[in-house]
Amino acid sequence: MALFITCLGDLFFPRAGMAVVKLLEHLGVEVTFPEGQTCCGQPQWNSGYPEAAAALARHFLDVFDGADYIVSPSGSCASMVQHYYPEIFRDDPARLDRTRQISGRIYEFTQFLVEVLGVEDLGARYPARATYHQSCHMTRLLGVEEPPLRLLRNVRDLELVPLEHPELCCGFGGTFSVKSPEVSVAMADEKLDDVTRTGADLLVGADPSCLLHLAGRAHRRRLPLKIMHVAEVLAEGVGL
Amino acid sequence: MAGGTFRARARKALENPRLRRAVRVTMNNFMSARRAAMAELAQLAREGLALGDFAAMRERARAIKQHTLDHLDHYLARAATAIGERGGHVHFAAGAHEVGEIVREIARRRGVTLAVKSKSMATEEVHLNRALQADGIEVVETDLGEYIIQLAGETPSHIVGPAIHKTREEIAQLFGRVVGRELSTDTPTLTGVARQVLREKFVRAGMGISGANFVVAETGTLCIVTNEGNGRLVTSAPPVHVAVVGIEKLVPTLADLYVFLGLLARSSTGQKISVYTHMITGPRRPGEADGPEELHVIFLDAGRSDILGTEYQEVLHCIRCGACLNHCPVYRQTGGHAYGAVYSGPVGTVLTPLLGEFRDWKDLPAEACSLCAACWEACPVGIPLHDLILKHRQKTAREGLDQSGLGGPLRLGAAAWTKPWAYRLSVRVGRLALRWFAREEEGGRRWAVKAPGPLRAWTEGRDLPAPPEKSFRELWAEHLRERGQRA
Ligand code: SF4
Numbered sequence: 025m026a027l028f029i030t031c032l033g034d035l036f037f038p039r040a041g042m043a044v045v046k047l048l049e050h051l052g053v054e055v056t057f058p059e060g061q062t063c064c065g066q067p068q069w070n071s072g073y074p075e076a077a078a079a080l081a082r083h084f085l086d087v088f089d090g091a092d093y094i095v096s097p098s099g100s101c102a103s104m105v106q107h108y109y110p111e112i113f114r115d116d117p118a119r120l121d122r123t124r125q126i127s128g129r130i131y132e133f134t135q136f137l138v139e140v141l142g143v144e145d146l147g148a149r150y151p152a153r154a155t156y157h158q159s160c161h162m163t164r165l166l167g168v169e170e171p172p173l174r175l176l177r178n179v180r181d182l183e184l185v186p187l188e189h190p191e192l193c194c195g196f197g198g199t200f201s202v203k204s205p206e207v208s209v210a211m212a213d214e215k216l217d218d219v220t221r222t223g224a225d226l227l228v229g230a231d232p233s234c235l236l237h238l239a240g241r242a243h244r245r246r247l248p249l250k251i252m253h254v255a256e257v258l259a260e261g262v263g264l
Numbered sequence: 265m266a267g268g269t270f271r272a273r274a275r276k277a278l279e280n281p282r283l284r285r286a287v288r289v290t291m292n293n294f295m296s297a298r299r300a301a302m303a304e305l306a307q308l309a310r311e312g313l314a315l316g317d318f319a320a321m322r323e324r325a326r327a328i329k330q331h332t333l334d335h336l337d338h339y340l341a342r343a344a345t346a347i348g349e350r351g352g353h354v355h356f357a358a359g360a361h362e363v364g365e366i367v368r369e370i371a372r373r374r375g376v377t378l379a380v381k382s383k384s385m386a387t388e389e390v391h392l393n394r395a396l397q398a399d400g401i402e403v404v405e406t407d408l409g410e411y412i413i414q415l416a417g418e419t420p421s422h423i424v425g426p427a428i429h430k431t432r433e434e435i436a437q438l439f440g441r442v443v444g445r446e447l448s449t450d451t452p453t454l455t456g457v458a459r460q461v462l463r464e465k466f467v468r469a470g471m472g473i474s475g476a477n478f479v480v481a482e483t484g485t486l487c488i489v490t491n492e493g494n495g496r497l498v499t500s501a502p503p504v505h506v507a508v509v510g511i512e513k514l515v516p517t518l519a520d521l522y523v524f525l526g527l528l529a530r531s532s533t534g535q536k537i538s539v540y541t542h543m544i545t546g547p548r549r550p551g552e553a554d555g556p557e558e559l560h561v562i563f564l565d566a567g568r569s570d571i572l573g574t575e576y577q578e579v580l581h582c583i584r585c586g587a588c589l590n591h592c593p594v595y596r597q598t599g600g601h602a603y604g605a606v607y608s609g610p611v612g613t614v615l616t617p618l619l620g621e622f623r624d625w626k627d628l629p630a631e632a633c634s635l636c637a638a639c640w641e642a643c644p645v646g647i648p649l650h651d652l653i654l655k656h657r658q659k660t661a662r663e664g665l666d667q668s669g670l671g672g673p674l675r676l677g678a679a680a681w682t683k684p685w686a687y688r689l690s691v692r693v694g695r696l697a698l699r700w701f702a703r704e705e706e707g708g709r710r711w712a713v714k715a716p717g718p719l720r721a722w723t724e725g726r727d728l729p730a731p732p733e734k735s736f737r738e739l740w741a742e743h744l745r746e747r748g749q750r751a
Contacts, residue, residue, distance in 0.1 A: 029736050031681075035691060036729065038736035045743060057740050062681040068674050070635055072657030072666065076678035083682040160636035193593040197634025202721040203668055204631045206275050209725035210597040211634070240726035243711055 026056050026091035028130070030101045031063040032232040037097070040232065040253035044097050044133050046264040047255060051141060060087045065112075066104040070198045074112060081105075081112050085122050092129065093140065097255055099132040099162025099231050106130055107165045132162055133255055134230055138171035145178035148261025152250075153183045155224040157215070157238065158190045159231035172230050172254050179261050185222040189214075196237035212241040219249065226250045228257055270602060270631045277598040283429050287421075287599045290428040294590040297534025298642070305530060314526065318644075321527055326646045328520045329581040332481075333572060339481040339514045340563065346484030350546030352559040357508075359566045363387075364395030366562055367473070367506055371401055374504055374558075376470035380462075382490065382498040383407035384475025385584055386508045386564050388420060388606045389619070392473070403473075404465045406494040408458055412438060421600030421608065424532050424586035429599045462494065472498035472556065476509045477583065478524060479561070482517045486544040486561065489528060495540055505547070505556035511563050512580040524583055527644035531587040567619040575655055579614045581645040588639035588649055594632050603628060610639035610649040617656055626665050629656035670718060688737070695731045702730030 025048065029041045048055050065080030084105065088094050096102045106127040113119040137143045156176060163169045176184050195201065195211025202208075215238060219227050227242075227249055229235045239251045277283060305321070308314035315321055332339055344354040357363040371379070379401055381387065393403045393414075405414040409427035413420060415438040420426030427435070432449040439457045440447045447453055474495060478487040486507055488495050499505050515521050529535040548555030571580055589595045589609030600608030605616040605625070613632050617625035639649040660666050680686040702712040710730035715723045722728060734742075 031687075031691070034736040035695065035731050038732055038734060038739050041736040042739050042743065045740070059737075060684040062684060062687040063677075065678065068678050070654065070657070071668075071670060071674055072654065072659070072661035073671065073674055073678070074658055076675045079678050079682050160634075160638070164637040164641055191591075191638065192596075193634050193636035193638065195593070195634060197636065199668070199670055199674075200631075200634040201726075202670070202718060204271055204274065204594075204634075205721040205724050206271070206278055207594055207597050207632075208634070210278055211593050212726070214593075214597070236729070237726065240722070240728055243706075243727040243729070244713075244725060 025053050025093040025095055025136075026058050026088055028061060028064075028088065028094050028096040028101065029057070030096060030098045030232065032236060033097050036236055037232045037253055040097050040255050043253065043255035043259035043264070044095065047137075047146070047259050047262070048095070050262065050264055051137075051143060053141070056091075058087045058091070064101045064104045066101060067198050069104065069108055069112070078112050081109050082119065084109075085119060085126065088126060089122065093136065094126065094130040095133055095136045096130065097133045097230070097232065097253060099159050099166055099168055100233055102130050102132045102135075103161040103166035107161075132166060132168050132171075132230065134171040134175055135166070135168045138174055144174045146175065146258055146262050148178070148258050149180040150257050150261040151181035152226040153185060153222075153224045154226040154228050154257075155185050155187055155219050155222050156190075156254075157187075157194060157219075157227060157229040157234055159229060159234045160193050162231060163191075172228075175258060176228060176254065179257065182257070182261075185224055187218045187222060189218055192218075194234045194238055196233050198233070201237060208237075209241060212238055213245075216242055216245065216247060216249070220247065224249075226252060226257075228252055228254050230254045268604070269627045270604065271627065273602040273604055274598045274632070277602045282431055283599055284597065286429050286431055288596060290422075290425060291590050291596050294533060294586075298531060298587065298590070299534075301530040301534040301536065304536075305526075315523060318527075321523060322644055322646045324523050325527055325644060326581065328515060328523060329645055330578075332514055332516060333512065333577060333580055336511065336514070336569075336572065339516060340511060343479055343481040343484055343514055344563075346482065347546070347559075347561050348484075350484055351549070352484065352546050352561055355560060355562045357390075357562050357564050357566070360390035360395075363390045363392060363508060363562055363564060366560075367392060367508075368395060368399050368401075370504060370506060370558075370560060371396065371399065371471060374470055376401060376504070378402045378404070378465065378469045379471040379473055380404050380406050380465050380469040380498050380502065381410070381473040382475070382488070382495040383410045383426065384473070384508060385420075385423060385606060386475045386510050387473060390508070390564065390566060392508065404462070404469075406462050406465070406498055407490070407492060408455065408494075411458060411462065415439070415442065419601070419606065422586060422589055423584050423607065423609070423611075429601070466497045466501045469502045471504045471506060472500075472502040473506050473508070474498050476507050476513060476561075477528065478515050478521055479509055479513050480516075480518055480521055481514050483545055485518070486542075487521055487525075488542045488544065489525070489538045489540070490542075491533070491535075491539045493540065496542055499542060499544055500554050500556065503556055504558045504560070505544075506560045506562065508562045508564055511565055511568050512582075528583055528585050531642065531644040532585040571618055576614070576618055576652055578647050579611070579618065579649075579652055581647050582611055582615070583645060584611075585644055587642040587644060588647075591638040591642040593636060593638065594634060603632065610653070611647070614647075614649055614652045614656070622659065623663075623665055626656070626660045629653045630660060630666070630668065673718060691735065695735065698728065699730045702728065
């Protein structure tokens with residue numbers, strides 16, 4: 025299994041990445057890390073620069089060619105590969121073919137645990153009152169909603185409380201967060217208010233980009249809220 | 265073109281807590297009503313009492329729309345013939361100017377001095393009221409929401425609920441001005457006033473103007489869906505009825521119409537079907553008690569045929585249900601006026617730059633969307649609005665209109681990041697820079713409260729955590745060493 029750490033994951037969430045590694049090795053999976061990897065090209069693609077995104081997509085294909093599974097701690101980046109690479113390589117039959125093979129093998133981390141390994145209960149224990157942020161690309165484009173919840177529901181002493189509006193975007197949206205900072209912040213505020221209303225002290229997510237955004241806003245507002253990647257909760261919960 | 269940019273208008277809306285509360289409450293109501301309606305539809309489908317659940321219905325609706333648009337000439341001709349055979353008059357208008365001319369000509373011939381209107385986005389789009397008022401014709405909006413914003417001198421802020429941004433207090437003030445006394449803010453009083461004022465207009469009006477939600481090509485039937493009785497009065501009380509309809513509103517047969525009616529209200533307000541669904545086929549026939557003497561249907565192009573056959577064609581599937589607005593997190597924060605155009609929300613973000621001058625509206629796709637795709641999920645005809653917004657962004661970049669300052673860095677970054685060494689180098693430099701800017705220490709982590717360059721906008725409202733001591737790559741290298749020792 026090859027880990028796709030993603031650029032934000034590499035830079036800002038190395039612990040979440042290591043949590044993924046430890047959990048998978050704990051489950052007996054052999055983890056490799058293709059060193060040449062960089063970024064999936066999503067920032068370019070979403071900002072309207074398909075050629076630039078294509079350059080990164082080509083690089084991605086070269087780096088991950090031959091991997092039996094590709095697992096990423098970011099639902100959004102996994103969805104980029106699966107959902108948009110076919111469009112990027114629409115007129116490039118050879119790469120389109122390789123994309124098709126790869127997109128059948130790329131998984132978001134919790135999806136991989138639940139759908140491929142069939143693991144829903146890691147025997148973890150993590151005392152907290154937590155709520156889960158459902159990220160948009162992961163649910164709507166990748167179609168992964170249940171796996172992280174199932175894993176979290178099986179964590180002992182973790183009280184999982186639902187949000188009133190789980191489906192609302194946190195407001196990150198890549199370059200949207202700097203092109204429309206006021207609206208982006210207003211969206212984060214609505215999400216954080218929703219979280220605060222549940223009385224949760226821990227916010228869990230499966231996408232570094234959303235977490236970075238929400239953590240940044242929560243810190244500016246001095247909210248006493250802990251924000252963690254789902255892999256971190258699980259790894260700490262099993263004592264890894 | 266609207267004044268200013270989306271960002272500026274949005275900022276203004278964000279500073280208006282009353283507006284934001286009003287929009288949010290209505291959106292919440294629409295969202296939960298839709299959710300319930302969809303669950304019920306799924307149940308009906310399981311019992312064999314509906315054509316299918318939402319997903320199945322939306323596939324059918326999409327297929328019908330695609331077929332109709334692929335053969336639009338044929339269905340337009342068919343509809344024109346059918347309407348003519350039943351005694352109606354058909355006109356084709358290339359744009360706003362033609363619509364104005366056609367309606368004014370009819371009004372002049374019939375000596376119309378007062379026209380009543382029922383809610384219609386197409387007439388908003390071509391600013392028909394202005395054209396008629398220029399001829400000294402009084403035009404009165406009779407949909408309650410439209411009437412409110414007409415009094416306020418505003419444009420609709422939502423496709424389905426044009427006045428959702430208004431509070432009761434504001435409405436009481438507006439109505440109070442009309443009747444010259446102070447009004448209480450309860451619903452019966454307010455609707456009572458509107459009814460009393462509008463009834464008199466219905467009686468006197470020489471012309472009724474409406475849109476149409478659908479036109480059935482086979483029979484020439486106009487289908488108008490409303491929740492108020494005003495639509496029925498507008499289309500039947502005055503001696504002349506003029507319907508202004510976008511050419512994309514055609515559906516081939518009555519059976520097709522059934523599919524859309526099952527989706528429209530459910531997606532929009534969560535109702536099974538709207539309170540009134542009028543089917544109008546031709547003017548009053550001899551011996552009939554009511555209906556207009558004269559019926560005109562104006563098919564409006566106004567940029568629509570230019571969209572046919574392009575990568576944007578699917579936006580013409582839109583049945584104006586408003587579900588994409590209701591589910592859009594950006595709309596939810598700003599309301600419709602931030603979009604500066606007749607159509608707001610995700611569909612407006614796609615449609616407005618296509619119907620108008622692209623360069624004037626490029627900030628909508630650039631700034632009014634976080635690409636969360638909630639609109640696509642809610643859309644009853646499955647328009648991939650988020651992908652069409654991406655296509656707009658591509659066009660903006662292609663034509664050199666991207667003024668965000670991000671194009672250069674993004675392209676440069678992509679070129680560099682196809683080389684692992686350059687990626688590693690830039691990440692290292694980025695780490696150092698960010699750690700240097702992140703000087704505020706708290707909770708064991710350092711935060712940047714003011715970042716330079718393109719990240720400045722980020723730190724206007726958010727802090728940026730300093731990257732941790734070690735990157736993943738470094739941790740991984742350590743891990744490999746440990747693993748080697750263990751083995
Ligand atoms: S784009 Fe879809 S959801 Fe939006 S108004 Fe049109 S039909 Fe409704």
